[in-house]
Amino acid sequence: MSKIQIFTCFTLLLGFQTMSFCAFTPNYDESKVPEYTLTDPLQMNDGQKVDSVEKWNNKRRPELLELFATEMFGKTPKSSPIPIRFELQSEKTDALNGKAIRREIRVFLTQNQETPYLDLLIYTPKNATTPAPGFLVLNFQGNHGVTDEPGIKPCESLIVDPKFISMTDDGKRQEIEQLRGVQKDRWPVEFIIDRGYAFVTLCYYDIDPDFDDGFQNGVQPLFYTPGQKKPAPDEWGAIGAWAWGLSKTLDYLETDPLVDAAKIAVMGHSRLGKTALWAGAQDERFAMVISNNSGCGGAALSRRAFGETVARINTVFPHWFCENFKKYNDREADLPFDQHELIALIAPRPVYVASAEEDQWADPKGEFLAALNADSVYRLLGTDGMAGVTEMPPLNQSVGGRIHYHCRTGKHDVTLYDWEQYLDFADKYFE
Numbered sequence: 001m002s003k004i005q006i007f008t009c010f011t012l013l014l015g016f017q018t019m020s021f022c023a024f025t026p027n028y029d030e031s032k033v034p035e036y037t038l039t040d041p042l043q044m045n046d047g048q049k050v051d052s053v054e055k056w057n058n059k060r061r062p063e064l065l066e067l068f069a070t071e072m073f074g075k076t077p078k079s080s081p082i083p084i085r086f087e088l089q090s091e092k093t094d095a096l097n098g099k100a101i102r103r104e105i106r107v108f109l110t111q112n113q114e115t116p117y118l119d120l121l122i123y124t125p126k127n128a129t130t131p132a133p134g135f136l137v138l139n140f141q142g143n144h145g146v147t148d149e150p151g152i153k154p155c156e157s158l159i160v161d162p163k164f165i166s167m168t169d170d171g172k173r174q175e176i177e178q179l180r181g182v183q184k185d186r187w188p189v190e191f192i193i194d195r196g197y198a199f200v201t202l203c204y205y206d207i208d209p210d211f212d213d214g215f216q217n218g219v220q221p222l223f224y225t226p227g228q229k230k231p232a233p234d235e236w237g238a239i240g241a242w243a244w245g246l247s248k249t250l251d252y253l254e255t256d257p258l259v260d261a262a263k264i265a266v267m268g269h270s271r272l273g274k275t276a277l278w279a280g281a282q283d284e285r286f287a288m289v290i291s292n293n294s295g296c297g298g299a300a301l302s303r304r305a306f307g308e309t310v311a312r313i314n315t316v317f318p319h320w321f322c323e324n325f326k327k328y329n330d331r332e333a334d335l336p337f338d339q340h341e342l343i344a345l346i347a348p349r350p351v352y353v354a355s356a357e358e359d360q361w362a363d364p365k366g367e368f369l370a371a372l373n374a375d376s377v378y379r380l381l382g383t384d385g386m387a388g389v390t391e392m393p394p395l396n397q398s399v400g401g402r403i404h405y406h407c408r409t410g411k412h413d414v415t416l417y418d419w420e421q422y423l424d425f426a427d428k429y430f431e
Helices: 003-016 053-073 156-160 168-178 190-195 238-253 272-284 310-316 324-328 339-346 364-372 375-380 416-430
Strands: 085-094 100-108 117-125 132-139 198-205 258-267 286-294 353-354 402-410
Touching: 053 272, 053 324, 053 339, 085 286, 100 190, 100 238, 117 132, 117 190, 117 238, 132 238, 132 272, 132 402, 132 416, 156 168, 190 198, 190 310, 190 416, 198 238, 198 258, 238 258, 238 272, 258 272, 258 416, 272 286, 272 339, 286 416, 310 324, 324 402, 339 375, 353 416, 364 402, 402 416
Parallel strands: 132 198, 132 258, 258 286, 286 353, 353 402
Antiparallel strands: 085 100, 100 117, 117 198
């Protein structure tokens, strides 16, 4: 089987593993978008108006966080049950043609056991004289899929994936090895290094495998109470766990002398864009948040029911959100929030929302409208928000202030154009 065939099979599995269980015809017609009224991010649940920074920080923001946790993503455990520990696995001081230092760091999530763990791949500029600001991303195919540089360990956590169910462990490892470099175009590591930034990545399967396994193979069992077999209806799903893993990675980065942990942009694509938004909303240590084509459950307004919907996402991916979120299948108008308020939870930190013209499934207009309707919170907190932008911009035009947006030509992916905008955005706010 060729590398492209393996990648295609893997992608199809991730995107359509239970499609047969969900008959669904998406709406792509603006005239069929239901009438809706958005919830006001500056109005408390009891109707009080939020008219000061203090009310936002002390009352409304915690209230919104609790709503998103209880009704959508699930509550995240407050802390790791045991202090995590770190171990250098490898180091290459002349990576990327001598431009970078490349390290593999293993983050153990328990004090005495060898598993579970997170394997980090970290590139830092070799010529940096001070700790480098950086981008932290979760990847889909393993760290060895991010680049074709030799010597990077294949991702062991992919072995549990159902597509390998009938294979021996040796056969599974051979298939996983073939993913080496398969997504290197999505992650232009050398380009990022040339701009003076660190690049930090890990495979999301290390945190929680992306299939409905009853929450047995990820980090959730570390937090189960005696007799508990799965998260409670208001406890985290896979996206909540992936967001937690990003925060655990930031815990490590705060100890890394080559990385400026105070200037980390958490970036994610697709389902991992949803994850980046939730990670940034919860963990204010992330200095910037970037959502790339995150769509339903991410940056797109749920009430528009355009492209992917709440019912469809909960049926095909029942493990992503908490059980409570299923109450809103085909009932988006009953949600006590919408995704503009997820973006607002990141305020006043810079946030970038990006769409793609051909990715109607992710509702580019709904993503823009969510960014636009977070503006009031950013302005309350003393920033320029969308900087006066009120209409969706032309294609391939980056607009806004602390809230930035673009919709580029092309499909559901991460492209060099996207990265050029994100790096320019980081240059502006990371100085």
